[in-house]
Every structure is written in C-alpha cells, then in structure tokens.
Amino acid sequence: xxLAELQAKFQDAIIGEDRAILEAINPSRRLDPAARFAVxxxxxxxxxAGFLSEDYPVLRNAIGDxxxxxxxxxxxxxxxxxxxxxxxxxxxxxxxxxxxxxxxDRKEPIDLAAFERALADAFDSRDAEPREITALAAVxxxxxxxxxxxxxxxxxxxxxxxxxVAAYEAASEDAPLPxxxxxxxxxxxxxxxxxxRVLYRVLDDAETLALAEASAxxxxxxxxxxxAFRDASDAVAERAAGFxxxxxxxxxxxxxx
Amino acid sequence: xxxxxxxxxxxxxxPVYYQDILETKPPVDWLEVISENFMVDGGSPIATxxxxxxxYPIVLHGVSMSIASTAPLDFDYLTALKGLADRFQPAFVxxxxxxxxxxxxxxxxxxxxxxxxxxxxxxxxxxxxxxDFLGRRIAIENVSSYVTFAESEMDEWTFVKALAxxxxxxxLLDVNNIFVSAFNHDFEPRQxxxxxxxxxxxxxxxxxxxxxxxxxxxxxxEPVSPEVxxxxxxxxxxxxPVSVMIERDDKFPPFAELLAExxxxRRIAIExxxxxxxxxx
Numbered sequence: 001x002x003l004a005e006l007q008a009k010f011q012d013a014i015i016g017e018d019r020a021i022l023e024a025i026n027p028s029r030r031l032d033p034a035a036r037f038a039v040x041x042x043x044x045x046x047x048x049a050g051f052l053s054e055d056y057p058v059l060r061n062a063i064g065d066x067x068x069x070x071x072x073x074x075x076x077x078x079x080x081x082x083x084x085x086x087x088x089x090x091x092x093x094x095x096x097x098x099x100x101x102x103x104x105d106r107k108e109p110i111d112l113a114a115f116e117r118a119l120a121d122a123f124d125s126r127d128a129e130p131r132e133i134t135a136l137a138a139v140x141x142x143x144x145x146x147x148x149x150x151x152x153x154x155x156x157x158x159x160x161x162x163x164x165v166a167a168y169e170a171a172s173e174d175a176p177l178p179x180x181x182x183x184x185x186x187x188x189x190x191x192x193x194x195x196x197r198v199l200y201r202v203l204d205d206a207e208t209l210a211l212a213e214a215s216a217x218x219x220x221x222x223x224x225x226x227x228a229f230r231d232a233s234d235a236v237a238e239r240a241a242g243f244x245x246x247x248x249x250x251x252x253x254x255x256x257x
Numbered sequence: 258x259x260x261x262x263x264x265x266x267x268x269x270x271x272p273v274y275y276q277d278i279l280e281t282k283p284p285v286d287w288l289e290v291i292s293e294n295f296m297v298d299g300g301s302p303i304a305t306x307x308x309x310x311x312x313y314p315i316v317l318h319g320v321s322m323s324i325a326s327t328a329p330l331d332f333d334y335l336t337a338l339k340g341l342a343d344r345f346q347p348a349f350v351x352x353x354x355x356x357x358x359x360x361x362x363x364x365x366x367x368x369x370x371x372x373x374x375x376x377x378x379x380x381x382x383x384x385x386x387x388x389d390f391l392g393r394r395i396a397i398e399n400v401s402s403y404v405t406f407a408e409s410e411m412d413e414w415t416f417v418k419a420l421a422x423x424x425x426x427x428x429l430l431d432v433n434n435i436f437v438s439a440f441n442h443d444f445e446p447r448q449x450x451x452x453x454x455x456x457x458x459x460x461x462x463x464x465x466x467x468x469x470x471x472x473x474x475x476x477x478x479e480p481v482s483p484e485v486x487x488x489x490x491x492x493x494x495x496x497x498p499v500s501v502m503i504e505r506d507d508k509f510p511p512f513a514e515l516l517a518e519x520x521x522x523r524r525i526a527i528e529x530x531x532x533x534x535x536x537x538x
Binding site for chain 2: 006024025033039127
C-alpha cells in the first residue's frame with residue numbers, strides 16, 4: 001500500500017467508521033489491531049473535547065457536564081479541524097449551537113458561548129499601541145467635528161440576551177445562575193487593555209450607538225448629530241466627549257485622524 | 258557538522274507556569290516553547306514570551322509540521338514558524354517524525370509512519386525542503402506509537418538513523434517515547450539508542466507515561482518513571498552532553514516539583530559523566 005493510501009485510510013478510520021486500515025496493522029503480543037488502533041481514535045476525540053472544554057469552561061459550568069458533554073460530542077462529529085493551531089478548532093461552537101437541535105432555540109447558552117468566544121478572541125488579537133487623550137490637544141477645537149477614530153483590533157461589540165454577563169460571572173464562580181429578566185438584549189463591549197487584560201462592560205444605548213458609529217468610521221460631528229437626533233438634548237456634545245474620554249482611558253483608541 | 262551547543266537542563270513553557278517563571282526566575286537553563294501556541298496575532302501570549310525570552314534561551318518545538326504527511330507542505334504554517342524563529346531566535350527548531358492529517362484535515366495528534374523506503378524518501382525530501390525554507394537545520398523527534406504496519410520494511414531506529422543522514426537534520430531523542438514504543442512493539446530500547454549516530458542528537462525529551470497493562474501511552478501527566486530514568490542514563494552515556502528537558506502537559510504539579518525532577522536529571526547526568534571520566538582515566 002502506498003503511503004498516501006495508508007494515511008487516507010488511517011484518517012478515515014479515525015474520523016469515521018471505515019476500518020479498512022486494520023488490515024495494514026500488525027497485532028501486538030497483547031492487543032489485536034482494532035484495540036491498538038483504538039488508542040488513536042479515542043485520543044482524537046479526547047483531544048478535541050479538551051480544546052472545547054478549555055475554550056468554554058464557563059458555558060460548561062452553566063449548562064452542566066452532561067449537556068456540555070453531549071454538545072461536545074455532537075460538535076466533534078460534525079466538525080473537522082483544518083488549522084494547525086488548536087486555538088481555532090472551537091471557534092465555531094456558537095454558530096454550531098445556533099444551527100443545531102436541541103441548542104438552536106436556546107438563546108441564553110448560545111449567547112454565553114458567543115461572549116466566551118469574544119473574550120478568547122480579544123486575548124490574542126493583533127497589538128496596537130493605544131493613543132492617549134493628549135492626542136486631541138494638538139487638534140484645534142473647531143476641527144473636532146471632523147475627527148475619526150481607529151479602534152483596537154481586540155474591540156468587539158456583542159448583542160446578547162440581557163443577563164448574559166451576569167450569568168457569565170455567576171457561572172465563572174460556580175454560583176447559581178441569576179434569573180433572566182425577559183427577552184431584551186444587552187450590548188457588551190469586549191476589549192484588551194494595554195496591560196494585556198481582557199476586559200468587558202455592558203454599554204447603555206447611547207454609548208452603543210456612539211461606539212458603533214465611531215468604529216464604523218463616522219466623524220465625531222456625525223456621532224454628535226446622531227446622538228442629538230436620538231436624545232433631543234442640549235448636552236449631546238458633552239456626553240459624546242465623555243464617551244470619547246472613556247474610550248481613551250480604556251485604551252480602545254488606536255489612532256485619531 | 259557543528260551541533261548547537263548544549264543548553265543544559267530545561268522545562269516546557271506552559272501557561273500554568275508563566276507566573277512562576279516571570280516572578281521567581283527559577284534555575285532552569287532553558288525553556289521549550291510549543292511553536293503553535295504563539296502563532297497568534299498578538300496579545301498576552303506574545304507579550305509573555307517576549308518577557309520570558311529576555312531571561313531564558315528557548316527552543317521552538319512544533320506539533321503540526323506534519324513532516325511525514327503526503328499532503329503538500331503547509332507554507333502558511335512554515336511562514337509563521339519562520340516569523341517566530343526570526344523574532345525569538347531559538348537555539349533550534351524541532352518537530353516530530355509523524356503526520357497530523359491529509360486532505361486538509363488536522364487530527365491534532367502525532368500519527369505513526371510505516372518504516373518503508375517510500376516513506377524514508379518522502380520524509381527526507383520534505384525535511385530538506387523545510388530546512389531550505391527556514392534557512393536552518395531542524396531537529397526531528399521520534400514519537401511514541403501504538404501500532405506497527407505490515408508494510409514496514411525496517412526497524413524504527415534504522416529508519417530514524419537513515420532519515421537523519423539523508424535529510425541532514427538533527428535528532429531530538431525522546432527517551433520516554435523509546436521506552437513506550439519498545440513496550441508496545443516488543444523491542445529492546447537499548448537497541449534503539451545504540452543504533453543512532455551520536456553526531457545527530459541535539460536534545461533529549463523526558464516525560465511520564467500511562468501504563469494500561471497491555472500497552473503504554475505517552476501522556477506527559479506523570480513524573481518520569483524509574484525505567485525511563487535508567488534509559489536516560491544509557492542515553493546520556495552514549496550521547497551526552499546534549500540539551501535535556503522534561504515535558505509536562507497535564508496534572509500539573511507545583512513548579513518546585515518539576516525543578517526537583519530536573520535536578521534528578523542533572524544528578525544522573527553528572528554521575529554518568531563522572532563514571533565515564535573515571536573509566537577513561
């Protein structure tokens with residue numbers, strides 16, 4: 001048997017039911033070919049399950065070992081790895097849950113998985129030196145309306161069912177999950193700060209609007225106009241400036257143009 | 258053929274020990290880094306490795322080169338590896354004598370190779386391509402295996418010895434893997450050690466394994482076994498001094514226990530070297 005054929009048969013047997021490879025395997029003094037081969041097929045599933053457990057420990061706490069085990073088994077049978085870095089294998093778990101019975105209608109665990117993945121993504125996203133708020137000092141006040149901002153690549157804005165962050169925090173501590181308060185959503189900002197800490201906070205509607213528009217490339221003036229349209233308040237510019245100051249303080253802003 | 262100088266006695270750099278290493282700067286001569294763990298865009302892993310590299314020599318040890326696969330070499334992977342090597346200047350770069358998948362799939366495990374002339378040609382050619390691309394000799398590690406193939410035409414040690422010659426690469430001798438495979442396939446581990454060309458060996462791996470009665474599995478979740486320590490003494494007698502490291506990847510003990518295990522390796526090496534000197538005097 002040529003090397004390519006042997007490897008194809010070996011792999012087919014690991015990921016599926018085809019056992020044609022057993023004819024090419026010698027027995028040992030103590031084990032037949034099937035028992036010897038089983039070391040590899042079992043290790044494959046255990047290893048992938050380990051990746052999922054490492055990436056979603058809080059989801060596991062929240063839904064319990066039994067349901068998490070069923071989810072992991074279903075994901076492994078449906079999902080091959082195509083990347084040399086194991087870090088990427090478990091990334092599509094939230095999408096898998098959204099598309100697969102019995103998880104597809106369970107928004108709360110899906111959102112918890114999505115939040116946990118966003119935290120993992122922020123952990124090792126690309127670095128960029130954050131700008132200090134002093135970067136604004138060089139800009140004449142009359143030009144502020146034209147300012148645009150680049151944000152850290154780690155920044156993620158996540159719409160999840162209300163209570164997801166509280167559930168994450170409770171499940172992280174193995175505490176009982178707090179009761180959910182309805183079908184509304186909360187907007188969570190996830191990012192990594194200059195000290196390499198992954199942070200998050202729940203945003204109110206106005207800051208969500210301002211940050212979404214700013215990260216989409218809108219100018220400071222356009223953001224103020226949108227906030228004014230939404231709130232019809234006199235203090236819009238001050239409020240927008242407050243958001244901006246906080247984004248600088250959080251290390252979110254990578255460049256000012 | 259100038260071997261890289263021995264680095265001394267090292268440990269595997271694992272996230273669970275980052276804090277111990279950064280805060281206490283323990284007496285470890287060098288650290289082995291899993292290359293793939295740092296093939297990320299940025300953030301804490303890279304920043305941590307930058308800090309640790311300032312204090313310790315490192316070796317980049319990969320698990321996904323898939324050098325024995327019949328799938329095309331993954332040049333995206335090799336480019337990332339070259340970038341890491343350029344940035345962190347490891348003493349050397351190593352990976353395993355295995356394949357990790359074909360047809361675009363990664364099985365994330367070290368799959369066994371049939372010891373045939375065809376496989377020998379194939380793997381030697383690919384090591385040559387990788388070495389040309391990286392611009393450096395790499396070290397190839399013998400793996401633990403749990404099957405043997407009817408197709409095999411030679412012993413593992415014959416294959417490994419010939420491969421190092423043909424590919425002109427270094428060898429990373431995993432002493433625990435020799436012991437595990439020797440049990441699983443009923444060969445004498447000394448035979449493996451006695452067959453390998455000492456000029457090719459640049460590193461030893463030591464690790465623990467699990468004993469299932471009918472077979473042993475390379476689990477890296479236990480201390481090094483007495484039998485593997487005995488085999489290490491044999492290996493040191495034949496090949497030493499070369500860089501030594503202990504792998505631990507599960508059931509992580511307090512860092513001090515790994516340091517004590519590393520001291521045990523040092524003591525064995527000193528005793529064996531002293532006996533050699535005594536015998537020669």
